[in-house]
Amino acid sequence: MLSKRFQIQSGKLIETIHSTAKLGAHGVWGSDPTQTGVKRLALSDLDKQIKDWFIQETKALGCSIKVDNVGNVFATYPGKNNSALPTGMGSHLDTQPTGGRYDGIYGVLSGLQVLRTLKENNFVPNYPITLVDWCNEEGARFPMSMMASSVWAGICSKETVYQLKDVYDNKTTVEDELKRIGYLGDIECSHSANPLKCHFEIHIEQGPILESMQRKIGVVDSAQAYTWIEVTFMGVAQHTGTTPMEFRRDALLASSKVILDINKMAKSHGGLATVGKLDLQPAVVNVIPEKVTFVIDIRHSDDVAHQEMEQEVEKILKDAALNTIGNGIPLEVSSRTLYKSPVNKFNKDLVALIESSAKEIVGEDNLHHMVSGAGHDSCCTNRLIPTAMIFVPSKDGISHNPKEYTDPKEIELGFRVLLETILKYDSLRTE
Amino acid sequence: MLSKRFQIQSGKLIETIHSTAKLGAHGVWGSDPTQTGVKRLALSDLDKQIKDWFIQETKALGCSIKVDNVGNVFATYPGKNNSALPTGMGSHLDTQPTGGRYDGIYGVLSGLQVLRTLKENNFVPNYPITLVDWCNEEGARFPMSMMASSVWAGICSKETVYQLKDVYDNKTTVEDELKRIGYLGDIECSHSANPLKCHFEIHIEQGPILESMQRKIGVVDSAQAYTWIEVTFMGVAQHTGTTPMEFRRDALLASSKVILDINKMAKSHGGLATVGKLDLQPAVVNVIPEKVTFVIDIRHSDDVAHQEMEQEVEKILKDAALNTIGNGIPLEVSSRTLYKSPVNKFNKDLVALIESSAKEIVGEDNLHHMVSGAGHDSCCTNRLIPTAMIFVPSKDGISHNPKEYTDPKEIELGFRVLLETILKYDSLRTE
Structure with missing residues (x-):
């Protein structure tokens, strides 16, 4: 020594x-x-x-x-x-x-x-x-x-x-x-x-x-490999007291579904997925959130599994845009990769x-x-x-x-x- | 006239x-x-x-x-x-x-x-x-x-x-x-x-x-009757890349579950429930949220049904504190009524x-x-x-x-x- x-x-x-x-x-x-x-x-x-x-x-x-x-x-x-x-x-x-x-x-x-x-x-x-x-x-x-x-x-x-x-x-x-x-x-x-x-x-x-x-x-x-994906959901700002549940396009409801779904997804792949940062607009108690932006952090020690997770995120986003709305048209959802490391x-x-x-x-x-x-x-x-x-x-x-x-x-x-x-x-x- | x-x-x-x-x-x-x-x-x-x-x-x-x-x-x-x-x-x-x-x-x-x-x-x-x-x-x-x-x-x-x-x-x-x-x-x-x-x-x-x-x-x-309930979940701020899913106490994950659960609950009661405002700490992409505070807005045109909804919110909060964690102890959750009108x-x-x-x-x-x-x-x-x-x-x-x-x-x-x-x-x- x-x-x-x-x-x-x-x-x-x-x-x-x-x-x-x-x-x-x-x-x-x-x-x-x-x-x-x-x-x-x-x-x-x-x-x-x-x-x-x-x-x-x-x-x-x-x-x-x-x-x-x-x-x-x-x-x-x-x-x-x-x-x-x-x-x-x-x-x-x-x-x-x-x-x-x-x-x-x-x-x-x-x-x-x-x-x-x-x-x-x-x-x-x-x-x-x-x-x-x-x-x-x-x-x-x-x-x-x-x-x-x-x-x-x-x-x-x-x-x-x-x-x-x-x-x-x-x-x-x-x-x-x-x-x-x-x-x-x-x-x-x-x-x-x-x-x-x-x-x-x-x-x-x-x-x-x-x-x-x-x-x-x-x-x-x-x-491990990791990717940061920024996601934005656009819904409609409406009054919480006057808008029946079936008429809503709630960007936070969709975002919440994504947060739960990526958690399950990460566990099933033996990887990690987290949302640590989330911004609401207009962020008022009695207004349905119109726009929610957040970053998904996904990680895996294997590049192939990591890529599979990335692909699943896309499906999860589309699913949330479609399946959290009432009678209206789907939410707009966009995503972009902020950072990716193999x-x-x-x-x-x-x-x-x-x-x-x-x-x-x-x-x-x-x-x-x-x-x-x-x-x-x-x-x-x-x-x-x-x-x-x-x-x-x-x-x-x-x-x-x-x-x-x-x-x-x-x-x-x-x-x-x-x-x-x-x-x-x-x-x-x-x- | x-x-x-x-x-x-x-x-x-x-x-x-x-x-x-x-x-x-x-x-x-x-x-x-x-x-x-x-x-x-x-x-x-x-x-x-x-x-x-x-x-x-x-x-x-x-x-x-x-x-x-x-x-x-x-x-x-x-x-x-x-x-x-x-x-x-x-x-x-x-x-x-x-x-x-x-x-x-x-x-x-x-x-x-x-x-x-x-x-x-x-x-x-x-x-x-x-x-x-x-x-x-x-x-x-x-x-x-x-x-x-x-x-x-x-x-x-x-x-x-x-x-x-x-x-x-x-x-x-x-x-x-x-x-x-x-x-x-x-x-x-x-x-x-x-x-x-x-x-x-x-x-x-x-x-x-x-x-x-x-x-x-x-x-x-x-x-209609309405109540604003402020909710705070306290978890632990940990690194998103180094904390296995089963070790986490993620305050945003619990909050997201609440947002989805109150949505279902409101529909089943013919009332309304919304989260329009939500604050994260520390709100950093690669840190698991330690503290999340938000306000639940619940409304119903009938006082009895409204009270039932309030009681269900309590159950939903406890359930989220218990069932979104990994191997750790439950999240701390507190709530207080900010406003209530019959x-x-x-x-x-x-x-x-x-x-x-x-x-x-x-x-x-x-x-x-x-x-x-x-x-x-x-x-x-x-x-x-x-x-x-x-x-x-x-x-x-x-x-x-x-x-x-x-x-x-x-x-x-x-x-x-x-x-x-x-x-x-x-x-x-x-x-």
């Missing part, structure tokens, strides 16, 4: 998690000061503050900094061979509006702890190591998940994301905010302009599987490296090979460069919630697996 | 409807300038403007004006016996955010046209006649329907409604806005301080019944007077005895004083929608029935 000879400051990582969580502490769920979530929306003032802090911390370790023109921050710790591509690791520091203190943050701060450990041990790696804070992974404020890693990986254009609008004011764009907070960098956001050799990411599981199996480390073989299979060699590190640190009985339920920046980097992920347990499977929690011992074990993996990769890689 | 000897300006009423609709014209649905709805929310600047206009018009006819301390405006046309209580008629000039140009407005402007007709014919009634613009009938901006007529009738207190908050900013109160627009009058808002002898109201049907039966006038015998039976003598006027003007085959589906200010006045209503057809039964429409000929016929009824009442009443 390469990390065995390193002095490691136990507890420093969780201390950093807690101290930085003050930038955006939100959603108190217990009496301890660490029992809050974090609300740090992408490109907000708080996001600027955490980016500034990240740069300051990594600079202090001797890192050189690059900021690209979609707000990604790359901190590169020098190695012996600085003309070679850097080994990459990273995640994100932005959160959901109801976020916890681990999602994404744990990955970046574990990477930081790896660099601190190298520095404290005066260790010079063979190759440079770049830690990335990917911009707007959550897509909560500007509605595109893994926004800036998608641009970096060539999945979508810089111009497209510049025009994304703040969902809270429907006005401010990504470009506006990048400029305002000073993170419209001068490096082109692309793998070709600013390449990495590979990408490692450690993350909380955000689901209940490791906890229920009592395993400490998830070795992530792949990330199953992401991670690089086998990197997965094997993580597995071997995890075996050494937690033992074979404490690791579990698994599929990532969520999308991650690693799903984007995986399109172009060898990528793999490490998971640690999430208490009660809770995430995107202030109560998100991972035991400090598990936090530390995950970091040690990352450190060992980075050291192994550095020692084994050839240019 | 008493109105036979009156010179009547045909078309003046519809002209007034169209000209005043410019104050808040909203929701274009056709190329003609009259093909818009009206958005004139209670206590807004536009509501102030229409109240100012109403006062100016009625003063010009010789009316005296009273403004009470909940924003109701009373315009009294003098009679021979001005110490007697005035004959009342009225409705409201505020609208829904997606309102049309007839709902409420038609009632006030028909009353205005009655007073104009008296004036133009130099007719002095036996008793004074008061036309009322009731404040905030819609309850769209400040969430209480028939707000100020409820206070006037002693159904709720002035203090309660003063504290109601603007649903759009959750801050500004009714009291704030009454002061700001200058309609916190010095007359106490109550029947005892400012009494009326009776109340007549003409209104569009807002439903499809008269049109489908090809009748011109609805003689309204009663208004069946309102209108005064038989006044209904008979309307029936006789309608027979003379449109003939027996063109009138229909009916139940009001909606609540109206008349439901409040009916608690204390003899009250009755007249309906005219609504095209396609559409209301609370910019496309609300009544044929100008039907608009005119309704007004003539109101005029004849007011004249008959004035001639027949004794102090």
Whole structure:
């Protein structure tokens, strides 16, 4: 085990998690000061503050900094061979509006702890190591998940994301905010302009599987396919007191049928389907909803089954438009795919490296090979460069919630697996 | 027919409807300038403007004006016996955010046209006649329907409604806005301080019944019972991609089941049940909704059946809390009644007077005895004083929608029935 000879400051990582969580502490769920979530929306003032802090911390370790023109921050710790591509690791520091203190943050701060450990041990790696804070992974404020890693990986254009609008004011764009907070960098956001050799990411599981199996480390073989489908039903706004049931064209009734039907459909396919966001018009107690818009999130670990689910959604929508009306003509229904990602299979060699590190640190009985339920920046980097992920347990499977929690011992074990993996990769890689 | 000897300006009423609709014209649905709805929310600047206009018009006819301390405006046309209580008629000039140009407005402007007709014919009634613009009938901006007529009738207190908050900013109160627009009058808002002898109201049907039966006038015998029940489901916010279906506690899934179940329930009882407003938290595409709040609007023309529906709602809520979860504990569900009104039976003598006027003007085959589906200010006045209503057809039964429409000929016929009824009442009443 390469990390065995390193002095490691136990507890420093969780201390950093807690101290930085003050930038955006939100959603108190217990009496301890660490029992809050974090609300740090992408490109907000708080996001600027955490980016500034990240740069300051990594600079202090001797890192050189690059900021690209979609707000990604790359901190590169020098190695012996600085003309070679850097080994990459990273995640994100932005959160959901109801976020916890681990999602994404744990990955970046574990990477930081790896660099601190190298520095404290005066260790010079063979190759440079770049830690990335990917911009707007959550897509909560500007509605595109893994926004800036998608641009970096060539999945979508810089111009497209510049025009994304703040969902809270429907006005401010990504470009506006990048400029305002000073993170419209001068490096082109692309793998070709600013390449990495590979990408490692450690993350909380955000689901209940490791906890229920009592395993400490998830070795992530792949990330499931997912699609976001935006649906709009158009009915007729009518008075709730004067419109007999058989005369109605109620857009919310149709939407409700869809929500129940996709739930059954997902169960029958062994996949996932959810509606998390739904908007009504006119949204008045005594007016039948005329227009309802919502997004269906469907996921499956198998591409074929995922496609079958997509096809069933179409049938479910048509059925709801036809079978929730009274004597009238069917509701209008339209749908469009906002985002689609196939199953992401991670690089086998990197997965094997993580597995071997995890075996050494937690033992074979404490690791579990698994599929990532969520999308991650690693799903984007995986399109172009060898990528793999490490998971640690999430208490009660809770995430995107202030109560998100991972035991400090598990936090530390995950970091040690990352450190060992980075050291192994550095020692084994050839240019 | 008493109105036979009156010179009547045909078309003046519809002209007034169209000209005043410019104050808040909203929701274009056709190329003609009259093909818009009206958005004139209670206590807004536009509501102030229409109240100012109403006062100016009625003063010009010789009316005296009273403004009470909940924003109701009373315009009294003098009679021979001005110490007697005035004959009342009225409705409201505020609208829904997606309102049309007839709902409420038609009632006030028909009353205005009655007073104009008296004036133009130099007719002095036996008793004074008061036309009322009731404040905030819609309850769209400040969430209480028939707000100020409820206070006037002693159904709720002035203090309660003063504290109601603007649903759009959750801050500004009714009291704030009454002061700001200058309609916190010095007359106490109550029947005892400012009494009326009776109340007549003409209104569009807002439903499809008269049109489908090809009748011109609805003689309204009663208004159906209704209840607004606010429901909150609390589940757990979890990641949509990482939480297996069997681990979920999805507040929107439960709410959707309720929406479908109350629909079936209403049909089986011959009543109405609707959800028009629904709020999600956290309302993010990839987070399972933790908290969903919505209001169930249930109505029935029979009090016993209405009560049975209320009891079934309780069962439906419990069932949804239990039967939409995975392996977890049931969702938390709470409900509270926001508003409840029993069946309102209108005064038989006044209904008979309307029936006789309608027979003379449109003939027996063109009138229909009916139940009001909606609540109206008349439901409040009916608690204390003899009250009755007249309906005219609504095209396609559409209301609370910019496309609300009544044929100008039907608009005119309704007004003539109101005029004849007011004249008959004035001639027949004794102090």
